[in-house]
Amino acid sequence: MLSLVLRRLLATIPVMGVVALFVFALLRLTPGDPAAVIAGDYASPDDVARIRAALGLDRPLHVQLGLWLGSLLRGDLGTSIFSGLPVATLIKQRIEPTLALATLTMLFAVLVAVPLGVLAAWKQGSWIDRAVMVAAVSGFSMPVFWLGFLLIWLFAVQLGWLPVQGYVPIRNGLWPFLRQLILPTLTLGFVYLALITRMTRASMLTVLREDYIRTAFAKGLASPSVLLRHALKNASLPVVTIIGVGIALLIGGVVVTESVFAIPGIGRLTVDAILRRDYPVIQAVILLVAGVYVLVNLVIDLLYLALDPRIRY
Amino acid sequence: MSRINRRQFLVGTAAAGAVVARGPFVHAQRRGGAIRIIPIADLKVLDPIWTTAYVTRDHAYLIYDTLFASDASLQVKPQMVDRYTVSKDGMKYSFTLRDGLKFHDGQPVTAEDCAVSLRRWGKKDSLGKLLMAATGKLEAVDAKTLALELKAPFGPVLDALGKPSSNVPFIMPARIAAVDANEQIKEVVGSGPYRFVKEEWQPGNQVVYARNPDYVPRNEPPSGAAGGKRVYVDRVVARYIPDAATAMAALEAGEIDWWDNPPVDFASRLEKNPNITVFVKNPAGTQGWLRPNHLHPPFNNKKARQALLHMVDQQMYLQAVVGDAKYYRQCPSYFMCGLPYETAAGAPGRPDFERARQLMKESGYDGKPVVVLDAADNTALHASALVTRELLARIGVNADLQALDWASMIARRGKKDPPSAGGWNIIPATWISADVMTPAVNAGLSGACDAAWFGWSCSEQMETLRAAWIRETDPAKRKQIAERVQVLAYDEVPYVPWGQYTQPTAYRKTVRGVLTFPASLYWNVSVEA
Numbered sequence: 001m002l003s004l005v006l007r008r009l010l011a012t013i014p015v016m017g018v019v020a021l022f023v024f025a026l027l028r029l030t031p032g033d034p035a036a037v038i039a040g041d042y043a044s045p046d047d048v049a050r051i052r053a054a055l056g057l058d059r060p061l062h063v064q065l066g067l068w069l070g071s072l073l074r075g076d077l078g079t080s081i082f083s084g085l086p087v088a089t090l091i092k093q094r095i096e097p098t099l100a101l102a103t104l105t106m107l108f109a110v111l112v113a114v115p116l117g118v119l120a121a122w123k124q125g126s127w128i129d130r131a132v133m134v135a136a137v138s139g140f141s142m143p144v145f146w147l148g149f150l151l152i153w154l155f156a157v158q159l160g161w162l163p164v165q166g167y168v169p170i171r172n173g174l175w176p177f178l179r180q181l182i183l184p185t186l187t188l189g190f191v192y193l194a195l196i197t198r199m200t201r202a203s204m205l206t207v208l209r210e211d212y213i214r215t216a217f218a219k220g221l222a223s224p225s226v227l228l229r230h231a232l233k234n235a236s237l238p239v240v241t242i243i244g245v246g247i248a249l250l251i252g253g254v255v256v257t258e259s260v261f262a263i264p265g266i267g268r269l270t271v272d273a274i275l276r277r278d279y280p281v282i283q284a285v286i287l288l289v290a291g292v293y294v295l296v297n298l299v300i301d302l303l304y305l306a307l308d309p310r311i312r313y
Numbered sequence: 314m315s316r317i318n319r320r321q322f323l324v325g326t327a328a329a330g331a332v333v334a335r336g337p338f339v340h341a342q343r344r345g346g347a348i349r350i351i352p353i354a355d356l357k358v359l360d361p362i363w364t365t366a367y368v369t370r371d372h373a374y375l376i377y378d379t380l381f382a383s384d385a386s387l388q389v390k391p392q393m394v395d396r397y398t399v400s401k402d403g404m405k406y407s408f409t410l411r412d413g414l415k416f417h418d419g420q421p422v423t424a425e426d427c428a429v430s431l432r433r434w435g436k437k438d439s440l441g442k443l444l445m446a447a448t449g450k451l452e453a454v455d456a457k458t459l460a461l462e463l464k465a466p467f468g469p470v471l472d473a474l475g476k477p478s479s480n481v482p483f484i485m486p487a488r489i490a491a492v493d494a495n496e497q498i499k500e501v502v503g504s505g506p507y508r509f510v511k512e513e514w515q516p517g518n519q520v521v522y523a524r525n526p527d528y529v530p531r532n533e534p535p536s537g538a539a540g541g542k543r544v545y546v547d548r549v550v551a552r553y554i555p556d557a558a559t560a561m562a563a564l565e566a567g568e569i570d571w572w573d574n575p576p577v578d579f580a581s582r583l584e585k586n587p588n589i590t591v592f593v594k595n596p597a598g599t600q601g602w603l604r605p606n607h608l609h610p611p612f613n614n615k616k617a618r619q620a621l622l623h624m625v626d627q628q629m630y631l632q633a634v635v636g637d638a639k640y641y642r643q644c645p646s647y648f649m650c651g652l653p654y655e656t657a658a659g660a661p662g663r664p665d666f667e668r669a670r671q672l673m674k675e676s677g678y679d680g681k682p683v684v685v686l687d688a689a690d691n692t693a694l695h696a697s698a699l700v701t702r703e704l705l706a707r708i709g710v711n712a713d714l715q716a717l718d719w720a721s722m723i724a725r726r727g728k729k730d731p732p733s734a735g736g737w738n739i740i741p742a743t744w745i746s747a748d749v750m751t752p753a754v755n756a757g758l759s760g761a762c763d764a765a766w767f768g769w770s771c772s773e774q775m776e777t778l779r780a781a782w783i784r785e786t787d788p789a790k791r792k793q794i795a796e797r798v799q800v801l802a803y804d805e806v807p808y809v810p811w812g813q814y815t816q817p818t819a820y821r822k823t824v825r826g827v828l829t830f831p832a833s834l835y836w837n838v839s840v841e842a
Contacts, residue, residue, distance in 0.1 A: 031724060032718075032720040033727070038358055039363075040364045040366040041365065041723065042365040043365050044765075045763075045767060047495075051363070054496050082357035156562060260559055262518075272357075277724075
């Protein structure tokens with residue numbers, strides 16, 4: 001196990017190197033000029049050129065790449081071209097809301113979806129199954145931003161029960177923290193809930209048709225015991241896979257949800273940086289996301305080992 | 314009907330006059346608390362000289378003070394200056410600072426700080442550059458006296474020092490203003506009514522300002538950026554909410570007190586909300602432009618540019634961009650309507666597509682695609698680009714509408730290459746009144762070729778006229794010169810104005826004391842319980 005973790009972590013280094021090169025090249029190929037954005041809409045062409053020179057953006061690309069990679073190796077993510085703040089500071093400011101939203105969303109989705117999926121499979125063909133499947137299809141069909149605005153309109157504007165926007169750190173109290181994240185979590189979680197519910201149901205249906213399940217029932221074991229101890233454990237590999245994929249998809253969903261609910265997270269930091277061509281911020285955030293993605297895959301692989309001892313890497 | 318006698322009339326008139334003169338002091342205002350605002354954009358850059366971005370200008374109005382300032386009717390009034398003298402020939406100015414001016418770091422504001430700040434501003438701002446070119450000497454005589462001596466006549470000295478919009482000549486400590494004008498300042502220290510709370514600044518989310526307890530306001534009532542800047546709230550918390558629907562919900566739910574810049578589409582719904590006031594704080598508003606590229610065919614030919622002039626139907630543009638007629642007006646003046654240099658001199662009549670089509674033919678237009686840049690993520694620019702494409706088709710021009718995001722557009726517009734090689738032919742633009750209201754500040758009228766604004770219009774005659782306006786000190790003669798500038802502009806067509814529109818602002822009824830001005834000002838406001 002330890003050697004697997006070490007091997008996978010070492011393999012991360014070339015992956016991150018390729019990502020760094022790719023991101024750098026992609027950004028420089030994308031039209032846009034941060035100097036023009038800084039100078040503002042009303043600056044003269046000469047002013048834009050002077051700012052570009054002052055920022056070093058007129059240097060050859062290989063020089064800019066070398067400088068950036070050099071700072072990365074020293075552990076320096078760079079400085080925002082616009083605000084002049086270190087990128088590490090910007091990420092530190094933004095990481096907590098995104099982590100909180102992503103964690104709550106996955107918790108909500110998994111805790112609700114797995115029991116629903118099991119229930120739907122157990123009661124296949126019943127009204128419960130149909131209701132769960134209708135809800136799941138609805139979850140897939142609703143765009144995140146639309147559901148977000150619907151929930152804001154109902155629970156924040158009409159009923160006044162929950163806040164419209166913003167984020168309260170957990171250090172300011174558990175309830176204010178949770179209250180602020182209820183609507184974003186529901187918004188973002190619905191699609192994952194649908195995804196995991198469907199996958200759990202399908203996987204459970206396959207397992208429930210196996211001989212050993214029939215044997216377990218024939219032995220007179222109680223339904224909950226058969227479902228949870230025998231069927232769910234064997235049906236969980238595809239579910240864990242889809243949860244892992246879901247975490248990757250979550251990164252995209254977080255961007256939309258953070259914008260709709262004005263949550264100052266990594267998603268919005270990325271979008272704002274892209275809109276302004278704040279190269280150091282975009283590069284650092286994409287590296288961070290790539291790193292998280294690689295780690296999530298590693299964790300999923302380790303979970304496979306725990307769930308199915310027959311698996312070997 | 315009851316009659317009133319002369320004494321009653323006089324008493325009543327005096328009382329009414331007193332109320333009007335007091336203006337924003339009419340209601341006793343609550344002190345303390347915070348005002349939560351949604352600014353016009355996210356504050357990314359803190360240096361108001363480094364950038365011309367309006368959000369940075371608004372931020373700077375809170376932090377810094379200015380020697381002179383424009384009032385609500387854009388008349389220039391002393392602000393940090395207590396008194397000033399001008400020599401009879403208009404070549405020597407002496408400015409004496411008010412007592413009690415202090416930077417946020419506790420240091421007194423000196424004439425040397427003012428001189429260094431103005432020199433830095435004069436390296437970036439268009440009007441500032443002209444002023445500095447005409448200036449022979451700008452130096453501190455003593456701690457409180459600043460002397461400015463011209464080496465060439467320059468009429469709008471005070472207009473330049475009281476310039477209301479980007480770049481505004483804000484005063485910083487000399488040690489900070491000594492930074493190169495093309496590098497961003499590292500510290501935010503001003504002498505204005507609020508302090509910047511750096512530790513609470515989160516770019517993309519929040520900016521916080523705290524009341525400056527040491528600020529000494531002028532005694533006059535506030536008017537625009539001039540007069541007494543009285544601060545009633547302890548904090549201004551600016552929250553950036555990128556989505557307009559979320560911003561509106563936050564205002565309606567009372568999570569936000571003031572939404573600076575709601576899209577006009579949202580105004581009608583906000584107007585129906587009994588808890589919200591919708592207000593136009595810059596009545597002169599914004600001017601829309603079509604800017605042709607003067608370097609390349611067909612618009613390197615005056616006749617093709619004149620064709621654009623006859624093609625533009627302001628009503629169509631304004632309807633598409635704004636929609637609600639309450640917020641727009643057609644205007645024939647390059648210097649905008651309702652402002653001192655408003656004139657219809659030289660303006661063509663109604664749109665004439667036949668004439669436009671004929672002029673395009675006479676220009677030698679060969680049917681090649683005319684590249685129109687469409688900043689699709691900017692509502693006003695996008696709508697005006699779409700209308701342009703339709704109108705170009707009507708006059709027989711093969712329009713190539715190229716959609717891109719705003720950041721790509723402002724990089725692309727700097728390219729002088731032919732349109733077929735990554736350049737462009739037409740860009741839409743919008744400018745607020747303060748940035749187009751005179752021949753000196755209106756960058757689109759510059760005929761300075763390579764040094765002119767993107768599109769690079771080139772006209773020696775225009776430059777001569779603008780220089781004459783700048784030299785002139787007699788207001789009546791300046792007005793005449795401005796009219797000649799406009800007549801020439803309607804002949805050479807450096808750009809085509811497509812109308813004038815205003816931008817509403819919306820705040821909850823608990824907010825009092827919002828000031829009329831082209832920029833957003835957050836002093837004089839209070840939030841009632």
